[in-house]
Amino acid sequence: MQSTALPTPEQHGIRAHSDGPIVPVQTRSERFRSTDVADFAPITGREHEWKYSPVAAFADLTSGELDGSRVEVEATDATGVSLSWIPRDDARVGRAGTPEERASANAWSSFGEALLVEVAGEEAKTVTVTRSGLGTAPRAAHTVIEAAPFSQALVVLRGIGDARLTENVEVVVGEGANLTVVSLQEWTDESVHLASHFARIGRDAKLKHIVVSLGGKVVRVNPSTHLAEQGADVEALGLYFSDAGQHLEQQVFVHHDAPHTRSRVTYKGALQGEGARSVWIGDVLIGNTATGTDSYEQNRNLVLTDGTRADSVPNLEIETGDIEGAGHASATGRFDDEQLFYLQARGIPEDEARRLVVRGFLAEVVQQIGDAELEERLIRALEAELQGS
Amino acid sequence: MSVLEIKNLHVNVETDQGTREILRGVDLTIREGEIHAIMGPNGSGKSTLAYTIAGHPKYTVVEGEILLDGENVLEMSVDERARAGMFLAMQYPVEIPGVTVTNFLRTAKTAIDGEAPSIRTWLKDVRGAMTNLKMDSAFAERNVNEGFSGGEKKRNEILQLELLKPKFAVLDETDSGLDVDALKVVSEGVNRAHANTGLGILLITHYTRILRYIKPDFVHVFVAGKIAEQGGPELADRLEEEGYDRYHVAESATQ
Ligand SMILES: Nc1ncnc2c1ncn2[C@@H]1O[C@H](COP(=O)(O)OP(=O)(O)OP(=O)(O)O)[C@@H](O)[C@H]1O
Ligand SMILES: [Mg+2]
Numbered sequence: 001m002q003s004t005a006l007p008t009p010e011q012h013g014i015r016a017h018s019d020g021p022i023v024p025v026q027t028r029s030e031r032f033r034s035t036d037v038a039d040f041a042p043i044t045g046r047e048h049e050w051k052y053s054p055v056a057a058f059a060d061l062t063s064g065e066l067d068g069s070r071v072e073v074e075a076t077d078a079t080g081v082s083l084s085w086i087p088r089d090d091a092r093v094g095r096a097g098t099p100e101e102r103a104s105a106n107a108w109s110s111f112g113e114a115l116l117v118e119v120a121g122e123e124a125k126t127v128t129v130t131r132s133g134l135g136t137a138p139r140a141a142h143t144v145i146e147a148a149p150f151s152q153a154l155v156v157l158r159g160i161g162d163a164r165l166t167e168n169v170e171v172v173v174g175e176g177a178n179l180t181v182v183s184l185q186e187w188t189d190e191s192v193h194l195a196s197h198f199a200r201i202g203r204d205a206k207l208k209h210i211v212v213s214l215g216g217k218v219v220r221v222n223p224s225t226h227l228a229e230q231g232a233d234v235e236a237l238g239l240y241f242s243d244a245g246q247h248l249e250q251q252v253f254v255h256h257d258a259p260h261t262r263s264r265v266t267y268k269g270a271l272q273g274e275g276a277r278s279v280w281i282g283d284v285l286i287g288n289t290a291t292g293t294d295s296y297e298q299n300r301n302l303v304l305t306d307g308t309r310a311d312s313v314p315n316l317e318i319e320t321g322d323i324e325g326a327g328h329a330s331a332t333g334r335f336d337d338e339q340l341f342y343l344q345a346r347g348i349p350e351d352e353a354r355r356l357v358v359r360g361f362l363a364e365v366v367q368q369i370g371d372a373e374l375e376e377r378l379i380r381a382l383e384a385e386l387q388g389s
Numbered sequence: 390m391s392v393l394e395i396k397n398l399h400v401n402v403e404t405d406q407g408t409r410e411i412l413r414g415v416d417l418t419i420r421e422g423e424i425h426a427i428m429g430p431n432g433s434g435k436s437t438l439a440y441t442i443a444g445h446p447k448y449t450v451v452e453g454e455i456l457l458d459g460e461n462v463l464e465m466s467v468d469e470r471a472r473a474g475m476f477l478a479m480q481y482p483v484e485i486p487g488v489t490v491t492n493f494l495r496t497a498k499t500a501i502d503g504e505a506p507s508i509r510t511w512l513k514d515v516r517g518a519m520t521n522l523k524m525d526s527a528f529a530e531r532n533v534n535e536g537f538s539g540g541e542k543k544r545n546e547i548l549q550l551e552l553l554k555p556k557f558a559v560l561d562e563t564d565s566g567l568d569v570d571a572l573k574v575v576s577e578g579v580n581r582a583h584a585n586t587g588l589g590i591l592l593i594t595h596y597t598r599i600l601r602y603i604k605p606d607f608v609h610v611f612v613a614g615k616i617a618e619q620g621g622p623e624l625a626d627r628l629e630e631e632g633y634d635r636y637h638v639a640e641s642a643t644q
Contacts, residue, residue: 345477346501347553348500352500360486360487
């Protein structure tokens with residue numbers, strides 16, 4: 001669904017035993033996978049996973065040679081969280097997923113060592129891992145975030161400064177663990193960042209995964225979550241603010257692969273300025289063993305000016321009839337001048353009225369992060385985006 | 390003594406079929422504390438008058454003036470008009486997703502007064518006003534008008550009227566869609582604002598029913614974009630009996 005003007009709400013609720021065939025756009029589980037870039041054909045831009053992306057803007061990252069050396073990392077101190085570099089053939093690499101497209105495979109083929117973030121201990125803690133100074137030459141990176149069984153933490157992976165980066169991030173959530181991962185993109189205006197996140201969630205474990213894309217010319221963060229064991233739960237959240245000439249993309253995949261798993265996907269974005277673009281693709285696959293699945297995904301876009309484009313494509317694939325519920329919703333709406341009039345008619349100046357509406361729209365996602373300081377900082381960052389129109 | 394003057398107001402609206410003249414020379418003066426009822430058939434331009442006073446961008450004033458205590462209202466932006474003391478209770482209030490009633494009211498109050506209200510008295514005022522309008526306190530945490538019933542939206546408009554304390558209020562069919570109980574509650578709210586602040590009121594309505602609860606000093610019959618007749622409360626009674634048929638004849642004669 002592509003929309004640039006009026007609200008186009010689209011709602012579907014599919015419950016267990018609902019009749020009518022569900023015809024998937026394509027079978028996600030059968031997609032080709034490899035860690036070797038040579039196994040992928042060169043990109044034409046017509047492939048389903050690339051057709052919304054400006055592929056010419058980052059051909060160096062999908063087919064060129066990449067610098068796979070360590071990137072500069074700075075982390076805050078948190079008891080129970082440790083950082084180290086591990087070799088690419090370490091057994092802890094490659095447990096959460098395998099690349100499904102060329103940028104991801106190129107990164108995998110090129111990285112030297114992986115950054116390992118280990119989380120242990122049941123008490124709540126926050127660690128912010130900041131990556132900066134990546135420069136303007138094409139690079140590859142690999143990160144493994146591992147939450148030990150029953151551990152709890154919030155890990156912020158933040159990117160600032162220049163970057164031309166393609167990377168893979170593996171997230172391994174052990175049994176009963178409760179992990180939040182925030183991928184925060186605050187790159188410079190010329191930066192390009194392509195990321196694939198692979199999460200594997202263990203028994204009765206919970207992952208909250210949040211993608212916040214604010215800065216960068218092209219930012220594409222594609223999180224795949226494998227609900228691999230009984231009772232696994234994922235809350236996948238996203239927030240983006242696309243300015244003039246910016247391309248912000250996220251292809252979200254949730255694979256329900258065990259009984260009684262739950263997923264909630266909520267992505268919200270605002271678009272402002274000529275050529276501001278966003279892409280959201282939400283694939284949910286409910287496998288034949290995933291009885292009792294409870295799943296819902298939604299994407300909402302708020303269009304603030306003319307000249308923007310938001311693509312929003314939900315796909316739901318169900319292989320078992322025995323589920324609790326599954327549904328999706330997608331809507332792209334224009335900033336409503338009547339809302340503006342209403343607020344102004346109550347004395348609120350125009351710029352403040354705009355901020356109020358946009359902040360209200362995006363706050364739903366911010367409020368779910370669960371870290372007051374980070375929430376506060378993101379609200380401020382969003383305010384700055386709004387000011388910079 | 391505040392006064393709102395509307396002089397020879399002509400208003401156009403751009404439609405797909407081109408420019409359409411809707412208001413054709415409206416003259417009306419409302420003084421502080423006065424209640425004026427405007428009654429007229431569907432499509433006669435009542436809402437257009439209300440929106441034009443509030444400054445809605447869809448309506449273009451081609452001739453005439455609106456003055457508030459001698460100040461040119463037409464030169465003010467929508468929010469400036471509100472800060473100058475004008476208020477419009479809308480026929481169809483707008484939903485604002487993600488913005489709670491509490492946040493909205495505080496932001497509006499701060500904008501109108503030029504400073505934030507003192508927290509303690511403000512909370513008390515809001516709670517008191519909601520109780521008077523028989524609004525559940527849960528409304529405070531709901532998003533503005535989102536999922537509100539027609540009657541709840543109208544109460545929410547009057548809540549704002551009572552809290553923002555304007556000098557002049559235009560109430561556009563605040564009575565439509567209300568059952569008798571809600572009509573009483575809303576009318577009481579308007580009468581309270583009138584008694585407490587000397588509010589001047591332009592009450593737009595289709596039916597005489599609300600005039601049982603809100604007593605107008607003047608009644609104006611609005612037909613084909615201007616005032617066709619004016620009088621005291623007795624004019625409303627006559628309209629009740631005779632309807633607008635008499636004026637329709639006059640209207641077609643002028644076209
Ligand atoms: N934005 C607009 N675009 C096109 N036509 C409009 C617009 N606003 C008003 N009109 C037209 O102007 C005329 C007057 O409309 P208005 O809403 O002011 O009438 P009203 O007296 O309030 O009617 P009602 O009693 O139904 O509320 C109508 O014919 C209406 O269709
Ligand atoms: Mg009307």
